[in-house]
Amino acid sequence: MFDGVSGRYDLLNRVMTLGQDSAWREAMWRGVPDSARRVLDLCTGSGTSLTGLLRPGRTVLGVDVSLAMLRVAADSLAGAGWAPRLACADGFRLPLRAGSLDAVTVAFGIRNLRPRREALAEIARVLVVGGRLSVLEAAAPEPGPLAPFARWWIRRAIPFAGRLSPDPSAYRYLSESIFEFGSGPEFEADLAAEDFRIVARRSFLFGAARLWVAERRPPVGQKATEPADVAQGAMFDTGDSAQARSRGARVGDEGAAWRLLQAVTSTALAAALVWAVSMWLKVRDDLPLTPPQRLGGSILLVGGLVVFAARSLIQWLRWSASRDGGVRHP
Ligand SMILES: C[S@@+](CC[C@H](N)C(=O)[O-])C[C@H]1O[C@@H](n2cnc3c(N)ncnc32)[C@H](O)[C@@H]1O
Known part of the structure; x- marks a missing residue:
């Protein structure tokens, strides 16, 4: 299989x-x-x-x-x-x-x-x-x-x-x-x-x-x-492995910080798109646009919002998975 x-x-x-x-x-x-x-x-x-x-x-x-x-x-x-x-x-x-x-x-x-x-x-x-x-x-x-x-x-x-x-x-x-x-x-x-x-x-x-x-x-x-x-x-926890683990923890911290930055950026873009969609819904009928242009604008903004909302969710999940560098002990 x-x-x-x-x-x-x-x-x-x-x-x-x-x-x-x-x-x-x-x-x-x-x-x-x-x-x-x-x-x-x-x-x-x-x-x-x-x-x-x-x-x-x-x-x-x-x-x-x-x-x-x-x-x-x-x-x-x-x-x-x-x-x-x-x-x-x-x-x-x-x-x-x-x-x-x-x-x-x-x-x-x-x-x-x-x-x-x-x-x-x-x-x-x-x-x-x-x-x-x-x-x-x-x-x-x-x-x-x-x-x-x-x-x-x-x-x-x-x-x-x-x-x-x-x-x-x-x-x-x-x-x-x-x-x-x-x-x-x-x-x-x-x-x-x-x-x-x-x-x-x-x-x-x-x-x-x-x-x-x-x-x-x-x-x-x-x-x-x-x-x-x-x-x-x-x-x-031998000496060498403790050193290597502390190096690993530093790399893990950097990875978590990078993922946090990506998550925050994506969320900010998604929030900006929420605002843009709400403005678009208010003004689109007053704009000098043809119906296909209005439809295109709606698809672009709503599609962008869906993509960035999904991306933000994934970035936050990634960040939460990488935040805790090690495995948890029972
Ligand atoms: C879902 S895949 C996981 C592959 C990889 N470990 C990963 O993380 O992507 C499961 C693997 O188990 C292997 N597998 C299934 N039965 C096995 C067996 N009896 N002995 C060795 N490998 C087996 C399959 O060939 C398949 O490559």
Whole structure:
């Protein structure tokens, strides 16, 4: 199925997440300790999450079962001066030794891996004890004032946008699988059952997407004894990583300030257009214009207002997603 949608996947992903997915991915990346040396992005698809995992001295591996998606990833990363290792493999049978990774990320992929507990057991197998799992996933809306809109977006808008894709049935599946995944408690129970301890969680866009950062606990009855470099890879606050994190926080602050500026500018333009539309409605009949010219003026002003109102909403959502640089700890 993913082979069939690989060509337009990234574009549709942008549309369906209202352009928010990059901010959410940034939060997922922050769930990976800077000191992690061997990191797997599972269900990597077109590789959108790979570049943000890049760190000096780190090996980044992207695994997906769809060869066509991996081709898109290879093409988009060609010429970037950096080649992540891509492998076509099944998430249930990873071609990796036990305990060979310091961290695993999965963006919008865990929903597809069923039975989920088996997939989590395989991830736990390849992670060192204390290793991190950072999962970003689209979730079913929880009850609340915006739940009807969110349900409409997933049930109607996503399958509708999917008509642009060569395989619209894939987007119906996508919509159904979000409801099947649930709003989170079921996933958290599976994490706990497979020896993961949740260390941070976040919710984005009123719960439309969620992030979990979990740590692999030692299996029951086994003590956590790992080589020093591996244990360091699993920690957040070594000296170097603290420095890198403070650098990251500065970059995050600048990103948030820039998004705030964009949001304020867009809102000011939208407000100016509200005023312009109200003036236009008052005076347009008195102006020496032909009916087509009046219609054109109305379309331009009202269209501009709709565009800038939507843009302002998106900019404020982006700003709110980037404002809190880190992941929240429970
Ligand atoms: C919704 S896409 C997400 C792609 C990417 N992570 C992103 O954030 O855009 C889900 C991906 O999971 C992959 N996938 C599904 N089942 C898989 C499995 N059993 N093993 C590995 N990858 C799988 C699909 O091929 C697809 O590329």
